[in-house]
Amino acid sequence: MQQFDKIEALREQVAAWRAAGERIAFVPTMGNLHAGHFALVELARRHAQRVVTSVFVNPTQFGPNEDFSRYPRTPEADARGLVVAGCDLLFLPTVEQMYPFGAGHCVQVRVPGLTAELDGAARPGHFDGVATVVLRLFNMVEPDVAVFGRKDFQQLRVIQYMVRELSLPITILPAAIQREADGLALSSRNQYLSAEERAIAPQIHRTLLAMRSAWQQGQPLSAIEQDAVAHLDEAGFDVDYAQLRRSQDLATPQQGERDGLVALIAARLGRTRLIDNLEFDA
Ligand code: PAF
Secondary structure: OEEEOOHHHHHHHHHHHHHOOOOEEEEEEOOOOOHHHHHHHHHHHOOOOEEEEEEOOOHHHOOOOOOOOOOOOOHHHHHHHHHHHOOOEEEOOOHHHHOOOOHHHOOOOOOOOHHHOOHHHHOOOHHHHHHHHHHHHHHHHOOOEEEEEOOOHHHHHHHHHHHHHOOOOOEEEEEOOOEOOOOOEOOHHHHHOOHHHHHHOOHHHHHHHHHHHHHHOOOOHHHHHHHHHHHHHHHOOEEEEEEEEEOOOOOOOOOOOOOOEEEEEEEEEOOEEEEEEEEEOO
């Protein structure tokens, strides 16, 4: 696996692959890679001859009181895991490469509508930072396909909106959520959990399952959402949201709607913010 931190070297290699008729798949990450990320790389492999993965902890998507400085950085382990997963090129841009005039002076991308609620409301500016860095990475890598995990469901929809809206010639491949045996969705943030918090954390997935069955039984939306929040509060979470939405556009569904739904939860356990979701047809 090749490793580059300069855009020019990345572009030269990608151009050579393209000249040889090879398709390029791209997996953007913030590092501290786990089985969930390696599953993204494996999906990428199935859709292209070459896989590029980026590791960049993007300052513009973290709020002032969020975990940017303590976000785990594990470059050697990431590189070892990517070799095993079959990645061809690891791109590790510096902040200076990504934001030549400084992160505070960058040209920003803002996806309207979708980004105003759920995680967008709980983390103002977060999706502007995500869209801004992903568009830059797309411009640098110029992939044919790019893989995004379904765990960050709203992020996936934001990226799909941006790609369509800006007519980017990139196919977005959504990848299934990877879970521990007890249902906890894999996340780099799980390692922040104490043993006690780790034992409580799977309640998020259980609550999502309960929201799905309550909707399938025809219970009212507001009652389902209130019950979910009450259950999570009781278990020790500080809940940002527990909501049912249409999966396509994240709009609120009409009572009785059956297809294309998603239950989404964001909640804190101590200092750790966890998100998860469950897509379903009723
Ligand atoms: O999902 C992530 O890890 C990040 O939001 C992404 C897409 C790599 C952008 O920094």
